[in-house]
Amino acid sequence: MTLSKAETPFPQGQVSAALLAWYDRNARRLPWRAGPDEAADPYRVWLSEIMLQQTTVAAVKPYFAAFTTRWPTVEALAAAEESAVMAAWAGLGYYARARNLIACARVVAADHGGHFPDEEAALRALPGLGRYTAAAVAAIAFGRRAVVVDANVERVVARLFALSDPLPGARDSLYALADSITPDMRAGDFAQAMMDLGATICTPRNPACAICPLRDGCAAARTGTTEAFPVKAAKKAKPVRRGTAFWLERDGTVLLVRRPAKGLLGGMMALPTGEWTAADPGLAGAPTEAQWRPAGTVSHIFTHFALELAVVVARGDAEGIWWPIERIEQAGLPTIFAKAAASAQSVDP
Ligand code: SF4
Structure with missing residues (x-):
């Protein structure tokens, strides 16, 4: 870690004091957040944190509203059909999160009497809760002191300390630095304040340092190098995989399959x-021999590879789930197959 004397930010207690004072005036109102005098609902905190992994606040809001209307408690979610939850999740991506969501709800309902455990270590033992999510739920839902480091917090901390080690290798250093500025009291508010600062002021491009409550102690702002942080190792290009999506029509219906439970997009409906x-x-x-006609190509970037799917269309018969084409939006297709379905419908089979 490179941290010269000239770059050392202001005394660490001042970071949390300045940030919390700012948060008290500027906290974002979010559907899963408790108001100033309300107790946080652990179910809503947990659900939102799982949904927000790799996804924007704007994308999550309608899903959060739909889930909490349909399954208002963790017990209700635990009792839901897995296929119904997967379909409701369709479009949010990273479907392992949805499978873990159901598994976690069932563990909380069966083993914890429907109450989330209130300590980070016990939360970490639940399905789908890694270091970040367990810390976030412990801090935000239960007010425990926990070090909560997401991509927003990484960016703010890297700039505050002008950390020159590149990500992802610098993750442990960033965690230690975040730990050094996390207060014992109001850890949940502090975590949310860091997230809000990263989302609204200390943004990836053009951070608004002039109105930042941490400006006086920020090493990167002081040296005019904000956009140099966080330093990132050069990315390797993702390998490309190719496949073919088959749109087979029969009497106003289309052939769908449910993908195997294990593996990418596991348990989801698909072409x-x-x-x-x-x-x-x-x-x-x-799925059958037919006069397949080309209907374009669609692509999607997954975590470890980029997928290009050629779409082909035909009429015919085969074993599978025959779904009404006019209701294809309700089939719960993940994004890549929703794109393929749209492409297929632009061509007459
Ligand atoms: S002063 Fe600028 S770079 Fe530093 S934390 Fe604030 S917004 Fe980010």
Whole structure:
């Protein structure tokens, strides 16, 4: 960690004091957040934190409203059909989160009497709760002192301390620095204040340092190098995989399949596809022999690879789930297959 004397921010207690004073005036109103005099609801805090992983606040809001209307408690979610939860999650992406969501709700309902444990270590033992989420729920829902470090917090801390080690290797250093400025009291408000600062003022581009409550102690602002932080290691290009999505029509319905429970997009409804490989697989894996016609290509970036799916359409018959085309939006297709369905419908089979 590079931290010269000239770059050392102001005394650490002042970071939390300045930030909390700012938060008291500027906290964002968010549907899952308790108001100033309300107790936080652990179920809503947990649900929002899982949804917000890799996803924006704007994208999460309608899903959060739909989930909490349909399943207002963790017990209600625990009792839900897995397929109903997966369909309600469709479009939010990173579907392992949805499977863990159900698993976690069921553990909380069965093993904890419907109450989330109130300590970070016990939260961490629940399905789908890693270091960040367990800390966030412990701090925000239960007021425990916990070090909550998401991408926003990483950016703010890297700038405050002008940390020159590149991410992702610098993660432990950033965690230690975040720990050094986390107060014992109001840890939940502090975590949310850091997130709000990162989302609204200390943004990735053009941070608004002039109105930042931490300006006087910020090493990067002092040296005019804010956008140099956080330093990131050069990214490797993602490998490309190719596949074919088959849109097979019969009497106003289309053939769908449910993907195997394990693996990418596990348990989700989908169009039939063959293998996803480096070379174009052509019509390998087609559900039936038919006069397949091309209907464009759609693509999607997954965590470890980019997928290009050629879409082909035909009429015919095969084993599977025949879904009314006019209700295809309600099938719960994940984004890549929703794109493929839209592309398929632009061509007459
Ligand atoms: S002064 Fe600027 S760079 Fe530093 S924390 Fe505030 S907004 Fe971010």
